[in-house]
Amino acid sequence: GAVVSQHPSRVICKSGTSVKIECRSLDFQATTMFWYRQFPKQSLMLMATSNEGSKATYEQGVEKDKFLINHASLTLSTLTVTSAHPEDSSFYICSARGGTGYNSPLHFGNGTRLTVT
C-alpha cells in the first residue's frame, strides 16, 4: 500500500532557529500533499496544500512566510518552520492522496513532534 514517510519524528530546537520537516511518498507519486498541525487531543488543522512545481496554497490565518513549503518533486514536500517560537511547538503531520482523484484516501506520515525551547 501507499506509504508516506515523514522525517524527523521528533525535533527540539531553540527559539529563533528554523526547522525543516520532510514528507516523502515512498511508492507512489503525489502531485499534492497536505500539511496539518495537531494540538493535543484536538483535530487536524489543515495548514496548507503543497502542489508539485507551484506555490503552496495556505489556509486562512497561516503565515506563509513563517511556514515555508517546497514541493520540488513528485515524491517530496518540505515544511520549514522559520524563526521558531515556543508557541510553534506542536505535532506537524503531512499526508498525500493515494490516487489522482479528490476522492482518493489520504495516507499520512508518522508526524513530527516539534518542541521549541
Add this chain to the structure above:
Amino acid sequence: GQQVMQIPQYQHVQEGEDFTTYCNSSTTLSNIQWYKQRPGGHPVFLIQLVKSGEVKKQKRLTFQFGEAKKNSSLHITATQTTDVGTYFCAGGSRLSFGAGTTVTVRA
C-alpha cells in the same frame, strides 16, 4: 467554508458494549472518509462512503452515509481494547476533518 461537526468528543465505553459516533455537515458532501488515530500515532484510513444511504461494514465496524449526504455514522459493536483511539470523519472535496471522537475502553 465547509465544516464537519463530530459528536461526541469523548466516548468511554465498557468492553463488550456498542457505541456510535456521528458526523454532520451543514452542506452536502461529495464523499465522507473515516480515519482512526491510535494514541501517539498518525491517522489511518478506514473507509470511504460516496453514495447516498451507503452502508459498509468492516468486521465490528459499520459505517453509514445519510440519505441527504450531510451526515455519517460509525457504529462499533462489542467494543474491544484494540478499538481505543480517536476516530475522525472527513468530508468534501477539501476533506475537512471533524474534531474526532476519542474512545477509551474500560475492561
